[in-house]
Structure formats: C-alpha cells, structure tokens
Amino acid sequence: MQRARSLAAEQAILDATLALLTEDGYANLTIEAVANRARASKSTIYRRWKNKEHLVLAVFERLPVPAAPEGDDFISELALLFGRFGQIMQNTALRGVIPTLVAECMDHPTLSAALIDVNERRRAPLRALLRRAIARGEIAADADVELAIDMIQGALAIRLYFLLDPPSPNWIRQLGQRILCGFGASAPTSR
Template sequence: MPESRRLRARSIAAEQAILKATLEILATGGYSALTIERVAATARASKTTIYRRWKTKEHLVLAVFGQLPIPVPVAGPSLEADLIALFGQFSKIMRDSPLRGVLPMLVAECIDNPSLSAALVKVNDRRRVPVRHVLQNAIRRGELSAATDVELAIDVIQGAIAIRQYFLLDELTDDWIRGLVGLLLHGIGQRKPARRG
C-alpha cells in the first residue's frame, strides 16, 4: 500500500476513534464530563491530533451529530404520504442511535453555554431541511397554500417529536406518526359552539 494511502487510512481510523470516544463520554457523563483531555485518553490519541481537526469540544459535539443519517424526502403521491415516510425514517434513525439519550442532556447544557447552543443550532438547521423540502414541494403542487408558514410548521413537528421521544420516552409508532400527520393536515377540528336559545 502506498505511504499516502496508509497515512490516510490511519487518519480516518484516528478520527473515528475520537468521535466514538466523544459519544461514549457524552452518553455516560454528559456534556460536563466531556473534555479534550478525556477524549484523547479514551481514544488513545494525542490532543494535538484532536485540535488539528476540531478547535473546541463544541466542534466535536457537532461532528458526532453530523454522523447521524438525515432522512431523505421522497416525492410521493401526496403530502400525507411524504410526511409519514419521512417521519418513519426519522423514527428508525433515532431508535437505532445512541445519540437519542444524549440530546436532552446537551439541550439542558445550552442554557448556560452559548457556544454549545450555537453548535446545536447548526445541527438542528440541518435536520429541518428534509421537512422543509417536503412542505415546499406540497406548496408547489398546490396541496398547501403559498401563504403556509413553513418554519412554524417545522417548529410544531419538531416540538411534538421531541416531547414524545425525550420527555414521554415513547417510540414514534406508526399510529402516532399517522396521528401527528393527520393533525398537521386537518387541524384540531374546532367547531363553532351551538347558539343558546
């Protein structure tokens, strides 16, 4: 194997070991336990190697979350079908990921840590893209009004999913996903109160 390929393979292995160590520390001790020194010791890497790739531990956290797969929007027959398919992908990704238990701890840390908050905003922006794509496609197809507040709709979706997964500690079942999509598309269904005599 050429020297350049051997060095590249070693570099990739070191990077994966560092990210794996970061995730292990986050999962067991939370963000407060995460230090470059501890990551280096766990990954058996030098601090210089870590700092060469990531300037701060916030950048490390961002890199770990960057490894999560992003759901791929599919242009199906309807907005309802597209949302159900997208949320189903997200449910599987989070169900199979050790990061599911890490995110609530990091969100709590954001209150007193602007740097971490800024890093997670970037992560969240990336995760909003597929939903935005599906909703904008529906507007182009005429299924949604051009006046639809897409960003507010995404806020509602993310809020519902976060409460379900991180506070109620429940799975995003197929029935729950269909219920959420139905509520999004049809609203609560408030009726006008009957007039009294």
C-alpha cells in the first residue's frame, strides 16, 4: 500500500510539473508551485529530485521514445519514425513546452546540461536508421551521421515549432531524399 501511494504521489508531482511548464514556462516553475499543484510537500519532491532541472528531466524521461523502425529503405524507415514521433507529440503537452525549454537553455546552463541526455535518447533511433542506410549502401560509408541527425532534427524543429505545420508524408520523403543525396547517394526515384 505504501508503494502504491508513493507511485501515485510521484505521478501527481510529474503531472503538476508538466502542467506548470505548459502554463507558465520553465523560468516561472518553482518547487513550491509544483508541491501546491500536486498536493505534496516540498520535502517529498526534494527526496526524489535534487532540483527543478532534475524534476523537468524526470518528466521528459517518462515520455516514450519511438524505436527505430525497420523498413526496406531509409526513406520508408524515416516516414515510419516520424509517424511514431508525431503520435507521441500529439498525445502530450510537450509540443508546446519544448520550444520554451530550448529558449530557456540559453539562460540556464544546468537545464541545458540536463536535457543533453534527453536529446541523446531522441537521436538514437535516427542514428540507427542512418547506420542501416550506410550498411545498405544508401549513404556513403564515411558519412557524418551526427551531422545528418542535426539536419533532420533541425528541419523537424523548424516545421513543428516555427511553422506550426506537421510534416506531410511528401515532406518527409523529400527530406529523406535530400539526406540521401547530401550524404553520398543519388536521389531515389519517386514511388
């Protein structure tokens, strides 16, 4: 019974953190506000999380990361991955929180450091797709995989957070073709 109560309190704290991030942003997030929203004590929060950066990180760590899908080629795998990522983002309030947190990283180096691991988890499926594309000969063996990931994540961020326009299947295909062309493969014919 004690463990169930503890898990319920933890979930209430994480839910409150996400709600407050969405409503007020990172700069205005306080442990006291989280405690009030979650109906928990500040000492309960501090027993689990050292500071608000760790609390925000815990919210992100609870979110699912889509597994790298296996398809016939890089473009089909990229489309599957973007579809899974889109479903996750549709079902969470983080879509509106992520741009704010990115901006806050400029003024809060500890937040930036805490989010490095979160971003690394998001990069891992793309890295797997790109390495399989290299193994299949779609991308040059000496391709800079990390640069390709930066390009994909950057294009996706612009589309989602600045243009507020989810990527269409055609946009994903075009992005995949540009990545293939830029990293040593010729553009595949349209399907």
